[in-house]
Amino acid sequence: MIPQTVIDQDIKKWIAEDISYWDVTANLLPAAQAKGKIFTKQEGIIAGLNIFKRVFDLLGTQVDLLVEEGNIVKNKTPVATVKGPIANLLQGERLALNLLGRMSGIATHTAKMIDVVKKSNPSIRICATRKTVPGLGKYDKYSVVLGGGDTHRFNLSDMVLLKENHLKMFKSITESITLAKAKTSFSKKIEIEVQNEEQALEASEAGADIIMLDNFSPVQAKLTISKIREINANILIELSGNINIGNIENYVIDGVDLISSGSLTHSVRNFDFTMLIE
Amino acid sequence: MIPQTVIDQDIKKWIAEDISYWDVTANLLPAAQAKGKIFTKQEGIIAGLNIFKRVFDLLGTQVDLLVEEGNIVKNKTPVATVKGPIANLLQGERLALNLLGRMSGIATHTAKMIDVVKKSNPSIRICATRKTVPGLGKYDKYSVVLGGGDTHRFNLSDMVLLKENHLKMFKSITESITLAKAKTSFSKKIEIEVQNEEQALEASEAGADIIMLDNFSPVQAKLTISKIREINANILIELSGNINIGNIENYVIDGVDLISSGSLTHSVRNFDFTMLIE
Amino acid sequence: MIPQTVIDQDIKKWIAEDISYWDVTANLLPAAQAKGKIFTKQEGIIAGLNIFKRVFDLLGTQVDLLVEEGNIVKNKTPVATVKGPIANLLQGERLALNLLGRMSGIATHTAKMIDVVKKSNPSIRICATRKTVPGLGKYDKYSVVLGGGDTHRFNLSDMVLLKENHLKMFKSITESITLAKAKTSFSKKIEIEVQNEEQALEASEAGADIIMLDNFSPVQAKLTISKIREINANILIELSGNINIGNIENYVIDGVDLISSGSLTHSVRNFDFTMLIE
């Protein structure tokens, strides 16, 4: 989905980062051809195969992918073979696996959160935040999508999101939303983060597209949502604030559309792969 | 330690990533000055303060740091204040905290592993690997240092490290080390990863600077180390292979110099901070 | 609105483009200080003052702005003074005025189209398209905003816009919109371009956020809009297709929310300025 020209530019920078002069170890190797096979060392969702492949392509080796992007894979599954000069294979291994490991880790974790939610309310979307790693924003968001999640806004240019700190500069929630509607392109949605029921209801009246209930307890959330729904049946409702795999079950409430969690991208657990040279 | 010109170039790219056009929310704010205060929401080691500060500097706001790089900080500690136009404060917040959160997360985790080791063998160094996030290699390594750890080699140009996949291309371990010494600059150390005792002893005889015992059980490691030490008292010995905070205690063995762990940088737990506008 | 770090990176590239080695004319000048004054040579809306100023800032000269961004200015109005080494003033002149001229030209033309519309239907927004100059997208869009217009989507990542060529790949309009809603982040709006009334009504039923009537005659548009409004009072309706300053009057129809025109940015008439050295 990310344009290949963009991916390639990134990979070239990352190769230069990892091989600032030349690979003093690969430099000792004979000019031999070899074949490597990449295996999973755990189960989960595989994500980032195309980025993984481009690393090896750009290093002059050939990749065959054995699974498909976004698939569920079991432990010890072969995911790809790579052929080419042994020096090039070993130069690309770590970079390629770092990317595949992070992206699959994000996708796998996203899928786990969705699994919890799905049981009681399959229409809730699990969403990322902007708590991504600098420089990897688009890869982190794409991994969330492959895991079945929603990107939320890409960045600060993508949607209006009035948070608690913004609201301090306005007389009222109504004023902030009215201004947002007047000054923002029709092409943008307007979301507002609220701290309590009163704010939530004012925001609903004022015509926000999405309301984020920030740090609401499940009980509070339930009450507030039912009142919002009386005002507007179509407004999107998001829950946010330290919701993670450990507690998300409590937030699977009727009427919730979205649950966002920074942990999807800020505290990634690497997906473990290994490359064996045959 | 990382040159400020380099940090600034990175931050400029990351600002452009997060504000690809303009911040459609900040755009609604009045041209008012404000003051923000950043607090910890957990305890640990703070790392990345200068990078955090440069984000705000480059956005035209003023930062006062209230703690020192590498310090242990308690929960709810104020770590910095930022003053300037409210729009600029809020534009920098997420990027600055993403960096501070990741770097402090790495440093804190490194320190925890060191704490375990220190009790019985304070001379062992806890080392990072190249399992860093692409584009953030130097920041990840620097965070490990702030947590008290060792960077290990920076990248593929930094030291010879003959791993299992490399060794398949040589007749013997001795041949590989002999070649490495002949073809590599005097300025580089030569490390070799071994899978068993026999290899370890051959590598010691052949004159490697460092021997990595890969995936050795604690018992195996203990036996092998004592035999290596009979050959060479000064060679550095590294343990590696799925060692993490949960099992590191078992690897604190006499004669070990280094323990490396990919988990320091590939599965980072974000350090939680918050910014309050006063 | 565009981050200053981004503007500065662009300007540095443009300076390097215009002075690939050194300025062989400025090189003849004495090391004298001078003062330049920039005047309008026509009337209109001024746009791009901050970008203009950064060109001179980065060349080591001081700018005082005499008017405000987005103001209406008469012919022969002094808009800024610049002080500094004469060589630097003259090196920046053309680049600074090329930017100010293009941006003010866009803003002025946008305002003219709004003036026409405003008389009979002040709630219609005049919108840009993606027919911007490569490399200047954000500056072109920002100029439209300063002229009172709407950016429309920034780029291909910003909103779903299903056009005639996309629709050929779907069985029906309904299918395309249903898929878009399912596969796209909640944070994005969904717009569809239609060629006739039937499509327009299907799209309205299917739940698009915005419907673009492409190349509808004013009469057709009027009829179709009234039928759309029966289905959905809140859907946004956009008119598009060779609408320009010469014919826009015909498209100021009740119920229209948006009129977009590529001419705002693809056929810019430069706003004329001159710099006099005192």
Place this chain on the structure above:
Amino acid sequence: MIPQTVIDQDIKKWIAEDISYWDVTANLLPAAQAKGKIFTKQEGIIAGLNIFKRVFDLLGTQVDLLVEEGNIVKNKTPVATVKGPIANLLQGERLALNLLGRMSGIATHTAKMIDVVKKSNPSIRICATRKTVPGLGKYDKYSVVLGGGDTHRFNLSDMVLLKENHLKMFKSITESITLAKAKTSFSKKIEIEVQNEEQALEASEAGADIIMLDNFSPVQAKLTISKIREINANILIELSGNINIGNIENYVIDGVDLISSGSLTHSVRNFDFTMLIE
């Protein structure tokens, strides 16, 4: 003529500008192959075909060009076909046409001005200025060449051009030209802009290579040119200052070598093309 490596770097940046994350609309399309055909919607000179082609090449689609660079094309002429994945075709369409439209617009307008001049004095060259769009300087100049015009100097490093504002720093025109000849490489020509006959004659005596008569009326120009020619038959004479398609006829004077017009590049009228998916 512009090196392909340079064009490709530019296009990659422009793709990244237009698809900052991924194309949320193309993302909905099936993985189908398609064929697009690009048609003119007006007549004129076609320019920029190779740049147009590289956009699609870099997006992984195949282009066949049906006309030749610089040709005169009628309305409704097919100029190229593009084959490949439908998503890639539609991602490249706007960028490719924005470039082709601007470049062909410039070439067509240049050719129109030449047509006027050619009738009475075919040896006059129509020249661009540095009033180009930042970042597109070389494309704008190349378009002028394809329309039959002359680039004038590429940028500030390319030729000495002493303008009115420069001359204020010298005691006399003679002094400025003498200095320019002494301090400038033999490889550079020296041009001087003059405001009246007296200056023109002094410049001719002093040995300038080119004299620009700035804002001279046709009558003044005629008189001055005949006097310059008495001094030096070979000096090049340029007319400049608000000369455009509307008034150029008045400036087609005997003895004029060059007429320059900022309008060629600062107020471009887009050449209209359309792409149809078959």
Place this chain on the structure above:
Amino acid sequence: MIPQTVIDQDIKKWIAEDISYWDVTANLLPAAQAKGKIFTKQEGIIAGLNIFKRVFDLLGTQVDLLVEEGNIVKNKTPVATVKGPIANLLQGERLALNLLGRMSGIATHTAKMIDVVKKSNPSIRICATRKTVPGLGKYDKYSVVLGGGDTHRFNLSDMVLLKENHLKMFKSITESITLAKAKTSFSKKIEIEVQNEEQALEASEAGADIIMLDNFSPVQAKLTISKIREINANILIELSGNINIGNIENYVIDGVDLISSGSLTHSVRNFDFTMLIE
């Protein structure tokens, strides 16, 4: 002369090249202020002071220049002092001196060649070629200017220079020059490289601006020049082809305007400086 924004971008890249992670030696130093003084270790022309200064500026230290750009300096002359954190001083030292050493080396060598020529024919210009170091073209050319030389054309976009290999593609020298005049902007000069007298005379008749006598012996050159001068007194005549400090004396011939030498930039002798910390 080179824009400071351009110099700064280059220096930032070079700092990143020399400190790819961080300076592991400077990292050991206390946070102390220090003062360094830079001395010449030979005599010659100093060139590159501003570039030298910007290295230290960008590293956060303060430079005072004690001599002026282009001056003749004796051995053991203090040329600058630098104050600031000791770590920053030592990080900048090598990069700053590498630049100053190369640039002063070029300027000094250029001046030596001019000294030889000046005795018998002070009007001959000593010229550089395009045999510069990739990436340093503008710095190499600027150094030649500071040594009193002429840049010759900056690059391939700067002037037409028809060399022996180009001429193989034309029927005659006359054809090539006629075409060059017709197809090239009026703003460019046209030079032609010739291998013998016959070609030289044909080129003179055909109206080249400059004729390069390539690898002519001094005797041949003398004869040919007198015949060229009979045809055209103003045409510039350049001698080229393995002319260097050792043999240039033989080429100081009446009627020669230019002598170019690749050795000025392709075989630079470094100018020796040292920095002492006080």
Place this chain on the structure above:
Amino acid sequence: MIPQTVIDQDIKKWIAEDISYWDVTANLLPAAQAKGKIFTKQEGIIAGLNIFKRVFDLLGTQVDLLVEEGNIVKNKTPVATVKGPIANLLQGERLALNLLGRMSGIATHTAKMIDVVKKSNPSIRICATRKTVPGLGKYDKYSVVLGGGDTHRFNLSDMVLLKENHLKMFKSITESITLAKAKTSFSKKIEIEVQNEEQALEASEAGADIIMLDNFSPVQAKLTISKIREINANILIELSGNINIGNIENYVIDGVDLISSGSLTHSVRNFDFTMLIE
């Protein structure tokens, strides 16, 4: 050895530097195919063939290499043929030869110094310094390797090297080395530059990995080395300080491991090649 993606990025920048707009001479050539052959014009070691080849590859021409990297070649040896459009061949010629000439010049000079040393002590390594050309560090170092030399540390991140100016900040040599061992990664070697015998012996006792005897006379060096060897037989000993091809013979002393010389890279003598179009 240097990654091809890195080489390609560099070459693209260098092409853009040499052809900032377009090649105004090549632009006159017909669209003909041609074949060029590159010959040596001297004897020596050839270095940089792959970089040379990539220049032509990226310009769309085909190269056949006729010799191998690092070979000794005689005068008038054909080293490569290049086929393709004549315009592209001539555009690449100078850049390709500038690179090949510099790199082969460095390799050839390195080999000459080694030849001198080899006669009496073949185990001494001839080493480069950081006195490389900014932007070409990795190419300069690689050329030294191809000539048979040692790169020494790549850059400031590569090894600890405590020089005279660093030592002023420490109480003693012992303190500096102790600190370096404690604060630096195990993966780095520690070298110290000493000015006299006393310092050399202290450094040996303190456990430096390498001792550089700076500006020692051959007699002093001999004496000091024998005393160092009594303390530590394995420590590496480097001689440095104005050692060059003219005086290196005097420094070929028993017990010396390394001789470094800035002249290898700061005062390169270009290796002469020529390209003939057939």
